[in-house]
Amino acid sequence: MSGVRELAASFVAPGPSGVAVRDRLKHLTPGDEHVLRAVGAHQGTLASRDLKARCADGPNHSAESWAGRKRELTRESSSRIAGAITKASHDQWALARRCQVAHIRSLEAGIQTLRHRLSLPVGTKGTKHAAGGYRSRSEWFHKSRRLKALEHRHAAAVADWQAGRVRVVRGGKRLLNTRHHLAEAGLTEGEWRQRWEAERWFLAADGESGKRYGNETIRVTPQGQVSIKLPAPLTHLANTRHGRYTLTSTTVAFAHRGAEWADRIEGNRAVAYRIHYDTKRGRWHLTASWQRPTVQALPLEAALAKGVIGVDTNADHFAAYHLDKHGNPVGEPHRFPYDLTGTAPHRDAQLRHALTSLLHWAKQTGVSAIAIEDLDFGAEKTREKHGRRKRFRQLISGFPTGRLKARLVSMAAEQGLAVVAVDPAYTSMWGGQHWQKPLTTPHRRMSRHDAAGIAIGRRALGHPIRRRTTPPPHDRSDRVGHRTVQADRRALGREGTRPPATDHAPGDVPPSETRKRRPSAPKTVRDAPRTHQWVQDSLMHTG
Incomplete structure (x- = not known):
């Protein structure tokens, strides 16, 4: 078939590489919430500062600059918290770069389409594989202006890409723009401010194998007790030894994959934790995640x-x-x-x-x-x-x-x-x-x-989509090959009769080739048959 593109081969998708489960932190005391908010705000400020430094480095980032940023953060937190913040900054910058490439490709596709349609005469009809011209001179004019706008955006995006410049908003661009449309969003300025600050908090810690219960910064015991290693400026809020704060009246129990999680922490294998605050419902949640061994597909x-x-x-x-x-x-x-x-x-x-x-x-x-x-x-x-x-x-x-x-x-x-x-x-x-x-x-x-x-x-x-292949080229026999493509030649019963695809065969005749009842007589009265029938004599035909 002409115009059909080459089809890609089918493949088995690789299995999941990680697991994440979540549970709610219930019955928090006012002191617990105060500590969580203070830690989240302090580490969120450090994360914003580090992301700004990472974006300023651009493609010139090196291991030395990474180590320097981590040392600066360690003075105001801890080595493990600094490592989690710098890793999150790297992931955020890499995601922004991938989105930048996708945006450039989208602009290029739009520019190519506009140039093609603008090059055609007005009113030219399109084909199955290509669009035609625009319907009127007015539409052609407006699309030419849009082409210039897209070319300008494309040039700016390419310049940002070459310079390694990305635009990232901690807390989300959509939530930032909601600040200018509070009435449409149904929010007051105070509610928006609370949500904005909560989205910019940083309450996460990567796991570490070999450490107690798989995480030294946010630790969860097999009984579900949660404790947090406080950063250096907030150690005065600790209620246990070694600068840790233990949530007093709450425990977690993961209903989904709880046994798998318990096996990991009892074996001191790495488990990452993230504490998140839902501003709409006023609830705190704890998410545990870990990597799974790569399973061969x-x-x-x-x-x-x-x-x-x-x-x-x-x-x-x-x-x-x-x-x-x-x-x-x-x-x-x-x-x-x-x-x-x-x-x-x-x-x-x-x-x-x-x-x-x-x-x-x-x-x-x-x-x-x-x-x-x-x-x-x-x-x-x-x-x-x-x-x-x-x-x-x-x-x-x-x-x-x-x-x-x-x-x-x-x-x-x-x-x-x-x-x-x-x-x-x-x-x-x-x-x-x-x-x-x-x-x-x-x-x-x-x-x-x-x-x-x-x-x-x-x-x-691996079968063709069509139900049967083209009949053999010589005649109606199967000397060239079997016509059906559903069954392999070694499958039993492949030479059997093919049942009808519908309830009745073509012409409403049952598969037994016998009618259930005789056809009824016609209800209309037809003219009597003619007694004389004209037949052309082939010998009399001279032309």
């Missing part, structure tokens, strides 16, 4: 030996279909809905619930792998590419691609399932073309998304 052939679940990701649901190892659909299609509107916690809960239902059903079918598209809409939601299709741009922007892949891989690993990523090209189009109509029956309604799930599963299994 299951080979693709072994993962697909028992079949696969093909999953098509949509804006409001997962469309899944069970396929056997030969690529044949089994049973009925399944849909797992979710709602991605509302707050971020609500969206996250909806996604986790849908994935949990999907994984439980996959375990019931007995498969060992789930096939999903390797989606990435980073360069596909630009305003210049889709133009007036604002609803479509909002649709693909709402796809939880990054969070979905991370959550699915981690949750599937706990269920013993592998995740196979496939190329998403043409799955919806070819699935609807080859599978939607044949599988539709009076009792089964197939959507385009259900058919796309079959296409995804067949691509993961």
Whole structure:
């Protein structure tokens, strides 16, 4: 087929490399909250100062400058706290650089599209693979002005990249801009200030293997007692020895992975902790995280030996279909809905619930792998590419691609399932073309998304999406090769008769080739047959 791009090979996604669990710090006394706020504000100031120094170094950063920054922070905190702050600054700067590159690429894609459409005459219609010209001279004029604006932004972004200059806001740019729109956000200045300060606190500590309970700065005992190593200027707030403060009336108990966490701290293996304050609900939370040993990914052939679940990701649901190892659909299609509107916690809960239902059903079918598209809409939601299709741009922007892949891989690993990523090209189009109509029956309604799930599963299994190959070139026999592509030549029963795809064969004739009842007589009265019929004599034809 002409114009079809080369498809990438399917692969098994690597398993999760880390674990994070969270519990609430309940029944804190006013003294406990005072200490937590003081430590968070003090270390947050140090983190802001260190991030400023790291951004000033830019690409000229070296090990000597890193050691110098850590020594300065150690004087006002401790060596472990200084190490955690400098590491967080490095991660923040690296993330800003990656976002800067993504922004430059997005600008380049928009500029290329605008230049192409502006070069065409006004009113030129587009093709399937390229956009046409603009509809009017007025639209052409406004788009030419937008091109100049994008070129200016691109030049500024490239200059920042070459100079190693990044723009980072501790606390978040969105929350910073909310300060100018307090009425729309439903916040007072005091509430916004409290949230802003809480987001800029730094109450985190990296774990260290070999130390008591895996962390010297924030320590949690097997009984759930939490203590914090205070920085040097705040040691007067300590209530235990060695400059530590122990939360008096609260204990933590991780309901999820609690046994795994207990095994780590009793073996003095590294566990990182982070204390966070939820300003909306007025609650304190403790998050524990640790790294897991790298698990070798299951080979693709072994993962697909028992079949696969093909999953098509949509804006409001997962469309899944069970396929056997030969690529044949089994049973009925399944849909797992979710709602991605509302707050971020609500969206996250909806996604986790849908994935949990999907994984439980996959375990019931007995498969060992789930096939999903390797989606990435980073360069596909630009305003210049889709133009007036604002609803479509909002649709693909709402796809939880990054969070979905991370959550699915981690949750599937706990269920013993592998995740196979496939190329998403043409799955919806070819699935609807080859599978939607044949599988539709009076009792089964197939959507385009259900058919796309079959296409995804067949691509993961290494089969073509289409149901049959081209007939042999010589005649209608099978001397060139077997026509079906679903089964291997060593599979039993591959030469058997193919059952009809629908309830009845074409022409409403049952598979037994006998009608259930004779055709009824026509209700209309036709003219009597003619007695004379004109037949052309071939010998009389001279022209």
